[in-house]
Amino acid sequence: MGASFRESMGWLHTWAGLVIGLLLFAVFWTGTLCVFDREIDRWMNPSTRLVYSGEPIAIDGLREEAGRLSPRTAPWAIVLPTPREPVLSIGYRGRGGFERTLFDPLTFKTVAPAESWAGTRFFFPFHHTLHLRIWHLGTWLTGLAGVAMMALCISGVIIHRKIFVDFFTLRRSRQPQRLLLDLHNTTGTLGLIFYFVMSFSGVTILASVYYPSGVWVAFEGGRSGYVRDTYDVFSRPHLNQPGPPLGSLDAMAATAREAWGGLNPGLVRVFHHGDRNSYVEVRPSIEAEVAMRTDPFFFDAATGAVLYRTSIRETTQVQQFLTGLHFAQFRHWTLRWLYFALGLLGCVLIVTGLLFWIESRRKAHAAADWKGVGFVEGLTIGGTGGMVLATLAFFVANRVLPSGATFRGVARYELEIWVFLAVWVLSFAHGWMRCGAAWIDQCRLVAGLCILAVALNGATTGDHVLRAWTDGKLAVAGMDLVLLAGGFAAAVTAWRLQRRRQGTAPKQFRHHHLEGQSS
């Protein structure tokens, strides 16, 4: 611990950054991917690559189908399509747990089930559980990462000596340390608000997990009481008496749509289907505004009379705004791309921070014959480059595995996840074995896998970039283009690193008049 306040903050920033850095990178990287979660879903589940432009659709035709699909008296729901999620689905509790049947929203023909967990079911849960569900371990770790990120943001500002003078300063220097620190400082300062808001909102979303005592103390009936009070949920009991048939869901949706000012419904859920006390919940689409507003209507299932309209309190509205701001499920393409760009900037921030730790200690550790730098370098390579490689391997595995593939009883979606985890673990080993050269290897592998993924997508589904674009499947074309751009960037990086390693620095790094000025 240092003596002065700034020194102690420097100590905190250095060591908290080192310990939490890789965890933070995993959370930031998957979070950045989740900005385009539905687009990844389309790419990885080709049967759902439909085109739907957002016009209201009638769902009364699905009532019988839904009643037949749902074998128990548990609630079932119709999830309406959006342009980003162009399939209509019926969700119900089947014999094997929660199940979904997909339909084309325009023809109502069933669509082959989604075989991959893709974005919404793999990357999104990974972002907040790290695929570690035992004792909520992953959730606690990501919470720790969120709080640590806020502490790192604040301590980073305190230890930054010339935050205003260096605001726009990124010096191209032969010394890797100088460039890394400048990159770390500028990406950190310029994106500070975004990182802070994202960490804060992320922690508040899961606050009831981290601070359960508040829920136990303040709400009667603990967790269910908290949900009932916070979201003002209506319910009535099952009577075990057969009731009249289900009324028109479209009429209920129309009533709600009018009250919401023309907003399309996003979810129609039927409770106690067939019972005399059956009722229907209709929720709006969450695409229209920042806040993830639930604002449901409750109707009597038979008559369609309004039983209850939820009113959300101000505190809940704030919480829903923070949730919506973090989840980014709204329909705003500019903002989506801006989020993606800032997410990548955050990844750069974390990598440069770790690399600065390594580079600034390399000589001292070599002189003292310590193993610290080599160990951390391997960890960094596996945790950052390896994460990117694992993601790409996940995409490639998705296109290579045939439909319905199983291996020793492991389903296709699980095989993809195993590929992801295996590549991730292997890249740590690779990092430790090859040390500095591993960066070049991994950049080359990333470039190769990006191109392979795009090629396989074209070969196995026929939706190559041009055709996907002209067919209006912009999610697929966009993902291919991002993969190609990423592959190009990785190839250029590999080439530059290789040249630098051979001692022939590229021309761009010759002495420049910006260099060497007093800082």
Added chain:
Amino acid sequence: MQAVLIAAVLAVSYLGFAFLALSQDRHWLHFSGERHCPPRIARSLRIAGYALLIVGLGLALFRDGAGFGSLVWGTTLTVGSFAVVCTLTWRPYWLRPLALVCQRLARRAVES
């Protein structure tokens, strides 16, 4: 119209930060060769820079309303400023015309 407005929000954010960067001695030096940015120019550049950022907020709010508008503004601030940093580092001569205009204006102000 929507596309023009978002381009304007980005452009205004970029220009605003470019002005703020020019007002700093370190960056002024690259373009003018003068060691210090004259205080008069620095002050005008700063006022213009902050004003442009606020114009950006106005445009974003006008385009997208309070909720989306504030988020668009907040995120374009980062993108705009980081673009200025990249320009200063890899393509500094792009900003030379801007610096020349500022110098000429300043000289005219001194002469009059």
